[in-house]
Amino acid sequence: MNWWRHVVANELRKILAFRSDFWVTFLGQTIIQVLIARALWQSIFDANGTKVMEGFTLPMMTLYYIIVPVGNKILTGENVGFLAREIYDGSFNRYLIYPISFFQYKTLTYLTHSFFFALQLVLIYLLFNLFQPDGVTLTLLLNLLSGVAIFLVASYVFCMIAMSIELLSLWADNIWSLMVMARFFVYFFGGSYMPLNFFPDWAVSALQYTPFPYLVSLPIRTTMGLASSTEIQVGLVSLLVWSILFHLTARSLWSKGEYRYNGVGI
Template identity: 25%
Template structure:
């Protein structure tokens, strides 16, 4: 039973290595643009200044140290859960580049996933530089999580990225039926900003709004990984279960819509 799998695994690993190295080299050509992308993700740091000066955090039970840790953790989580697959998929679909991808034995979305991973690796030094500059300007913000928090926080961040990738992949499937599927992703921007915990901790919301937010996938993309990374009391089992369930749901939707969309696809070369 295990013998056929070993050669298959040995054949897959070179493909993964080549795909990731190629995408990484490609991303290095756009490192200046990636630096701008990293700078565009400083919203949690801006919100840290807003909440620190308002006193509303203390009213919600957040000490200044807790607010600092939360928004710093949210900044890190946000940087490594950025997903833009719908932008490139819509462009590839409209310009006909999807057709030759479909002729290859590799699913096109593995290519997009590799590009995202490569972009995140390229982003690491820029994020580290931003944090170093912040700590240099404000030494009081300096904080380092515990090893266990780092481990579970990184794991939760990776799971949150997968969830966001699958969610945007489902939205990208609308490209098979519409030339403006990107508008659907923009419609999700507002609920993502407010329900994910990016602009405010969910604990500061009214109970009804908080319950509604927790019934959506958005808190698992920022709030849960950030709280794990900052070392707050959190139910790891429930959080990872929620990530798994939402990811499984979006994976099923993606596969169903992909098959239906491919049957509809009629671009030249498909």
């Protein structure tokens, strides 16, 4: 198990290799996205002349969009192509000779990224609430920790979805567009673009049978303290079922696809 520690340390070094880029991108993405979303919702609240829409006030909406960009990063861990690129250029060879499980190694590097972004979420969320009238309370801390925990479980599920798609590159040469499509679906139907409360009822009911709301909406609602305990329990069971399903899919794709890998790259 000692190799886990080295892999995590190595990944963290890689994440922080270009610090200026990293922090500019991180702060820029988060702050600007929040400001743009707030401006949009401010105009909608003003046009309707109301203070509450679908259970959300404007400050709640702001909080929602503070969590969204970092939450998306937790969920999607490593960049698109974290596996497909290596299969494509042949550098995947090294995983075949490493004395460790390929699956464990890749899952761990992915989750290291997620964990790092989870720390960012904690930092941003606490900073934001520090300047709010209620400040940082025990309830807020508990909600934040529960939300981050669910985000990490969700990120494992998305890691398995990503692996299932990325392993298709053993059959098709270039699949990054499939990964981008998957992200569009998860972000839109998960609630990154807007809270699912705004979707028509029939759409919300239909989405319960997909993994999307549990990947984005549930962890955000938990962090904000909006999710009931029943909702969290149902969500966690759903995430467990989806994780098993996608884990089996990825495993079966790997066991079939590894014989197609020619090792020379393209």
